[in-house]
Amino acid sequence: MKGEVHSHEESIRPYIDLIDTLRSVGIHKDLALPTIAVIGDQSSGKSSVLEALSGVALPRGTGIVTRCPLELRLKKKTSGVSWKAVLSYRDRKTEFVDSTLVGNYIETAQNEVAGRGVGICDDLITLEVTSPDVCDLTLRVPVKGQPDDIENKIKSLIMKFIEKHETINMVVVPCNIDIATTALKMVQEVDPEGKRTVAILTKPDLLDKGTEKNILNIVHNKVIPLRKGYIMVKCRGQQQIDDEIPLEEATNLERDFFQNHDYFRSLLKEDKATIKCLAVKLTQHLVDHIKKSLPQLNEKITQLWGVKNELKECGPPQEGAKQFLTEAHEILQILFFSQTLKRFNDEIKSLSSGELITEKNVFVQLRAEFKKWGDHLNRTKTSCHYIITTHFFDVVSQFFRNYSVLQSIAKIVVQRMADQLPMISLFMLKQTAEILSIDMLNLLDGANVPV
Structure with a gap:
């Protein structure tokens, strides 16, 4: 299956790779790293949105489906590979090239990590997808489930992700229910001003007639204002999934739906509708968030470096600790150097464009x-x-x-x-x-x- 893509920029991938690398070496255990957390109630359409973005079918069904946090790393590569995935958890790593096996591998991993049944666990499972048909993006999906006797535990695990200022909260909300009663309410507890929250409105085809204007008010930030705004999408419904409608066709059907809708066609011109628009905006939100977080992240790593030096007086460090801190610090220094070069290059391009006639040109x-x-x-x-x-x-x-x-x-x-x-x-x-x-x-x- 093909996921939604956008025009690839060379300036995007290095930032996302940097954070993924820092997380891979374990620095997230000590420092919060920029990420996008995907939150949504049961049957909110979260799996459909992730499926449309990534082109992979995540576990579906009733009850607790995602019983462990799942990190979805999407890497666009235009040559040398058609589709490849690597599933990692604990000390295990599985590589495969058949996208239809994703659900089975994730289910197996969850059973090993959280046990069979409805148990949940905060151990991370990472799925890295490399393909020419995906966007450059990393998403983190906390556990989700029914509000049974484990409701408090589920909420506690989700709050661990969304309360961090380094996290962008992507809330998936169906159009056909009261937005104030959805997962957005939980997000408002940790981000009351909506500075780091983006909401995805799903299932616009299930709206009751006469409520379209109310939904437009929500999209236009007139009900619950969010700094990063709202985007409406129409993903494959259960009937289309049962009929095995491919994602490429579903993308065309989605655009046709908005173009022919009396109320929502305007959202296309405003870049507030379709999975394609969502993919572009999520990537840009993440990269911008990483850029803003880098100075503080570099400072915190420097502080860790200082603590490491102070600990020398208490005895030799554990094996591998020195190498870990050195690698993390060097990665950030290299990125800052590349940022400086990029700013210089951008200035040179601007001044040498030949369009503005100034003395500096x-x-x-x-x-x-x-x-x-x-x-x-x-x-x-x-x-x-x-x-x-x-x-x-x-x-x-x-x-x-x-x-x-x-x-x-x-x-x-x-x-x-x-x-x-x-x-x-x-x-x-x-x-x-x-x-x-x-x-x-x-x-x-x-x-x-x-x-």
Whole structure:
């Protein structure tokens, strides 16, 4: 099955990989890490939403279905793999390439971790899915079940996830029930201002006629305001699942539903409807949350490093502790370094876009330099077209191959050199090319480019 995807950006995956790596080495045991927790009451449509996002069928049924916290790691990979999954829990790891086996593997893992029956446990089960048809995203699904005699234990386990400020709470709420009585009520206890909560409204096809405007008021943040807002989706119903309607077809049916709906078609233009919109927004919410959390996370790891040094006086550390802290600290330092480079690169791209004519713009300064070259060339005579175009322009284009405007200017300069410069040796030509390269780099270094 295919999950919903969005256009992949190279800037997304490193942030999610960083947090996944930190969690894999166990740092989440001491520090809370940014994550998205998926919360929803029984039959809220949570499994259908996760299925649409990931393309994998999670356990369904009545009673307690998810009896252990499940971390769902989705990794988009466009080459080298069609679909692959790795299920990890405790010290076990199982790799498989058949998506239809996901439910069986998760059920087996839950039986081993929480025991058979209706027992629940807070031991984490991780399912990592790599595919060209998923979005880059990591979700954490706490336990869920019926409000029987274990209601308090279930709530306690869920609260462990959602009360942390590093957690984005994704609440799945059916449209056809009172939103104030849903899992959103529990989330409001830990996030009363709705700063880190996004709500997913499901089952819009089951609404009673005449209540559509009330739902629109909810979506537009007029009832229970949420900083990250509301998104409405229509996933496969039980009948479509029984009829084995594929997810690709269900996605088209979902869009048709909203386009033809008298009240909800406007939500498409507002980017507040469909699984595709949800996938894009969840990924962006998570990456933004990670970026905001990194400074505090780095500070906390530094504090742990200091505590480690103080503990030296109490005796040698346990085997592996030093390596763990070192790896975690190095990972964060590398990420901060990459962030600095990215900011510098973004500034350079902005200043070299050729669109804004300002004194700081690199192109303005480059044009001035090229004018000096042009004036000099106009005073010379030449004919060595082949050598120049073969060797000299190759060097120039390597430095500016991404900038079409500068390439055009470079072509003019090379043509003038080919027409006017006297015959020179290949050695002298390479020297000239190197001088030009150095001039360009010096110009960039000397430009007033903020970092």
